[in-house]
Amino acid sequence: MHLDTGVEATLGVASLIGMFFGGLICGPLTDRIGRKPMYTLDLLVLVVASALSVFASEAWQLILLRFIIGAAIAADYPIATALLSEWLPRKRRAGMFSAVIIIWYIGASLAYLVGYLINEFMGSDGWRWMLGSGAILALIVFLLRIGTPESPRWLVGAGRVDEARRVIENSLHVRVTAAELTGSLPRTVESRGNVLDLFRGIYLRRMLFIIIFFTCAIIPLFALLTFGPQLLGSLGMGSGNLTNLGTAIINLVFALGCVPAMKLLETIGRRKTIIWSFGLMVLPLIALGLWTNAPGPFIVGFFCLYALFSGGPSILEWAYPNELFPTRIRAAAVGVAVALTRFGAAVGTFLVPVSLVTLGTSATMFIGAAITFIGFLACIAWAEETRSRSLEETGAIEGVPPTPTTASKVGSAP
Template sequence: MSNILHSPPRESLTERLDRLPFTRRHGSLLVGSGIGWALDAFDVGLISFVIAQLSVTWKADAATLSWVASAGFAGMAVGAALGGLLADKLGRKQVFALTLLLYGVATGASALAWSVGVLLVLRFIVGLGLGAELPVASTLVSEFAPRRIRGRIVVLLEGFWAIGWLGSAVVGYLVIPTSPNGWRLALLIGMLPAVWAVFVRLRLPESVRFLQSKRRHAEAESIVVQFEASAGIVSDDSGVVGPVDSPEGRQNSAVPAGAVPDQPSRLTDLFSGDLRQRSILIWLVWFLVNFSYYGAFIWLPTLLVAAGFPLVKSFEFILIITLAQLPGYAASAYLVEKWGRRVTLSTFLIGSAVSAVAFGFGAVNGSETQIIGFGMLLSFFNLGAWGALYAMTPELYPTRLRGSGAGSAAGFGRIGSIAAPLLVPPLLALGGPILLFVVFGIVFVFAAGAAYALPELRGKTLPE
């Protein structure tokens, strides 16, 4: 008896993708997208160390340097919205590669900046590419992942963020303190995404769901066959899928079952009908999580320096705290399929709230052990929440709006990441680290409430 698997007849392409096991093809897609994701995190994390050094070498005040961080996030807000729209028009793969190239080149150019003003402009351009890439990559991976483990795969993709942020902490610790221009060398290292973009463009597949929506059915069929072949499913030259010695099969038609015709998508569609409540809630969650995460982590190195720790010692603390991101993602990847997206996201956000408040008190009255311990808890819960958020967001929208929906939510969220770095200096002046992190904790609680009101979509087919 043959052990070769075969597809039941008359299955749609998306149904065939959904029932596949995790294959080598899925692994290549995950790693290919994930390395681009890690390089993004490297860039975002690096700027926190750059700001810490510029506060010393350029003698720039906190209010001025806060604009450097916010300029990048302003670019990310615009880039996320535009990237999502372009991904629904041009394809996920194309936009993914172009955004990597844009921000990689702009990051290298940032190393040549001679003033805060020039750095601001270049960081905005970096943000355009960075903001567009993240929701596009998560949409692409989500549309290929088998249904029963889709959330877990997207969280694992988000887990590459921890690898990139850890890389930035290593470079920040080993490279930036070596000379007054160490930050320039660190930014030059950030040009790596420009090289990676070439690989992404040539090797990653385009979304089958996107191809079907554009009536490119032959291309979509070819990609599904490749993924099936990786799982031991074969196809003959006539397009019949099944064992080569079996009469069963399915004749490929001009318009396959389950194909969705191309429909014009508008941003206003995200707030029509049943999507209105989803969009409002997910935009709110994105805004609140961005506010607290970037408000805390972009300023951590500078806060520790201001607390009296030497630059190198502060960077060492951040390196240790960053390590806790990895188990945070691992726990989230397991729980999104065990508990579901909504409960996992809400739980990790509550954990982030408690950890933020504890860190605020520890930063003022605690020992080094308390600072590191509470910082690791904040890192664990906050990054686990990010993983669940990225898993949930693309699932909320149909194919023709999936890129736009994920991109616009991320883009709106970036408004929070723009505002947070600007508000940190006045909050510190008003009440020190305790007030600052209590505010972050309260914001996390509101985010948890909004997340819990979203629908649970674990194990369900992506809406077409």
């Protein structure tokens, strides 16, 4: 389409801006109407918008469709992660969230590999098939999601105890009574929450922590994912379609970085893992800023080190919001976190191509290092330890012990 730098940058951030609105709206909505209805609706929106991208003829059409796709993706963060966390046993939460994020990075790596192949064999119109491929994948996932049960935790909180009992019996083949599900839990405690609850008391501190560390982790990450080929090209690491291969390799290392983090999160704990991860993530960005004319293997190596060290924050971006808030506002917490952090990521990603042109590669890398260091300080100040604790314990307000129920055991049993 022969786009200028400004339009290209707008295309890069359109989906992130869509994620801002999608997370802000769909997170609280998921707490209000349930996980299951939203779990399939967002995939349908993704299918339609991705399919329409194939036929876009103007830049504004692509920008609009990328915005819609971003909103659908952001909706899936609170829906899918809340549903997953509320079904998982406590000892498997970190491992399963690790598996999800590993698959996410493998998908990101494969996206660049597919992009490389499409560019090689389909020429200048290959980008249409890149964007359209999302419709095929989303349709497959939509079909796989049919029949997914609702969260028993959410059902109990909504007063649908008998339905929660049937879901547990059908899914886990465990018979429970209504009394076991509700226990002595007062209805007011698990009443439907208000999004404003996220910004009161200890939950305000937790939201600030999640927003700061989340933003500081994803600004460099999204810049690399969106403009990886341009970044590698500016550092002298190849040009044209070849840079897609380099970016694919780096994204694969992001997945590998989650493997040791998966073990560390359950051995030394969440707090130590995220602090050390952020501290180490600063170093390769500083090295790239100091040595912009390094040989190609060193440049890829520095990027790979950053990717390797980022495993802990990558997993906890999804795990922490689900662990630190109760069921009544869990999806809202994830949605608001996604929304606010994507706004920062959108601003950062928009400025990456501008910074490369106006400030240069070295200054861009130093800015990334400074942002990461802010995340390091936030983790030292506010990171909490949630290892081996139930969702009732981690989501409770300090000083108010949770009431154990059979419903809580669905996602917290050994």
